[in-house]
Amino acid sequence: MLQRAEPQEFDRVLSSMCTVPHPAARDAAERFLATNPGDPGTYETVAELEAEAVDYLGEVTGLSDPAGYVASGGTEANVQAVRIARNRADTDDPNVVAPVHAHFSFTKAADVLGVELRTAPAEDYRVNLAAMAELIDDDTVCVVGVAGSTEYGYVDPIPDIAALAHEADALCHVDAAWGGFYLPFTDHDWHFGHAEVDTMTIDPHKVGQAAVPAGGLLARDETLLDELAVETPYLESTSQLTLTGTRSGAGVASAVAAMEALWPAGYREQYERSMANADWLADQLRARGHDVVDPELPLVAADLSVPMTDELRDRGWRVSKTGAGEMRVVCMPHVNRSMLRSFVADLDWY
Numbered sequence: 001m002l003q004r005a006e007p008q009e010f011d012r013v014l015s016s017m018c019t020v021p022h023p024a025a026r027d028a029a030e031r032f033l034a035t036n037p038g039d040p041g042t043y044e045t046v047a048e049l050e051a052e053a054v055d056y057l058g059e060v061t062g063l064s065d066p067a068g069y070v071a072s073g074g075t076e077a078n079v080q081a082v083r084i085a086r087n088r089a090d091t092d093d094p095n096v097v098a099p100v101h102a103h104f105s106f107t108k109a110a111d112v113l114g115v116e117l118r119t120a121p122a123e124d125y126r127v128n129l130a131a132m133a134e135l136i137d138d139d140t141v142c143v144v145g146v147a148g149s150t151e152y153g154y155v156d157p158i159p160d161i162a163a164l165a166h167e168a169d170a171l172c173h174v175d176a177a178w179g180g181f182y183l184p185f186t187d188h189d190w191h192f193g194h195a196e197v198d199t200m201t202i203d204p205h206k207v208g209q210a211a212v213p214a215g216g217l218l219a220r221d222e223t224l225l226d227e228l229a230v231e232t233p234y235l236e237s238t239s240q241l242t243l244t245g246t247r248s249g250a251g252v253a254s255a256v257a258a259m260e261a262l263w264p265a266g267y268r269e270q271y272e273r274s275m276a277n278a279d280w281l282a283d284q285l286r287a288r289g290h291d292v293v294d295p296e297l298p299l300v301a302a303d304l305s306v307p308m309t310d311e312l313r314d315r316g317w318r319v320s321k322t323g324a325g326e327m328r329v330v331c332m333p334h335v336n337r338s339m340l341r342s343f344v345a346d347l348d349w350y
Ligand SMILES: *Cc1c(COP(=O)(O)O)cnc(C)c1O
Pocket: 017, 072, 073, 074, 075, 076, 078, 103, 105, 146, 148, 149, 150, 175, 176, 177, 178, 203, 215
C-alpha cells in the first residue's frame, strides 16, 4: 500500500488551512527529522533553532523580547494559553470567555483543563463586545479574540477585547493561528504592539508555509510561561513547559527555514496575491448572483447550496462549508488564479 500511495496533490484543494511547504522548509524538515527539541540539553542545535523561531515570530507579532515555543499546532498553543491563564488565576471555578467563532480547540482546552467555556455571539462575523462583557465575571481567567477566524477569516476588535480582559484582571489571548502571517500586511490592530495582548497563537504550518507540525505559542512575558513548567528528572534539562514531551525537530527547523526565506517580503507578496485572488473570486461569485461574505483576509464564504458543493467534490474539488452551510474557499499560497478560473468554470457547468 505505502509504495503505491501518493500524498494528496494540492491542485484542487480549496478547503485546507495547510499548504505546500516552502522548498527550504521541506529540506530543513527532512534534515532535522531525527531531533527532539523536547530534550534541549541533548539536542542543542535544534534548541537554538527554536529560540530563533520564537524571535522571528516576535518580529511578525510586534513583540521585541518574545517568550514562547514551537508547538505541535494551534490546538496545543490554545490549550496551553488557557492553561497559563487558569494556573495563574486564583479561583476554584475558572471560566474562559471567547467569541462563538473561536476554534473548536477551545472546547478541547475547556474539557481537559476543567474550565468553563463561555461563548459570546457575533455580529457581522466579529464578536459582539457588549455581549462579551456580560459574560465576564470575577472567575474569568482569559478573554479570547480571534485574528482571522477559521470560518470567515474575520478579525475581532483585539484592543477592545484586551481592555475587557484587563478590567477583569484576566489574560487576553489572541488566536492568530491562521491569520498571523497575512495580518502584518493589513491595517488591522491585532498584535502585541497594538494592544495589551498577553499570549498569542500563530502557526508557521499554515500561512507560514512550514511543514507540519509547527504551531506557535507566544507570551509577552517569560513569567507567564513559568505557569506551565513541570520538573523533568530524567532529562538533561530540569523543566519542561510544552504539552507534548518528545516532539518534532522537523517542525522547528522548517519553521525557521520558512521564515528566513519569506519574512517579510515573501509573505507580503503572498498576502497581496492571495488577497487579490479572494477579491477576484468574491466578484465572480457575486456576478453569478450568490451572496458573498466580503473577504477581510484571503478566505471567501458564499451561500452556494450544499448539493452544489457535493457536486464539486465529485469533480475533484475539495471545498468545505461553514457551520451555516456556506461554501468556504481558503486562499492559501497554493491556490492560484488559474486554479480559481477552472473552479469558476466548473461552477458555471452546473
Ligand atoms: C487551524 C486553527 C487552529 C488549530 O490549529 P491546528 O494547527 O489545526 O491545531 C486554531 N485556531 C484557528 C483560528 C485556526 O484557524
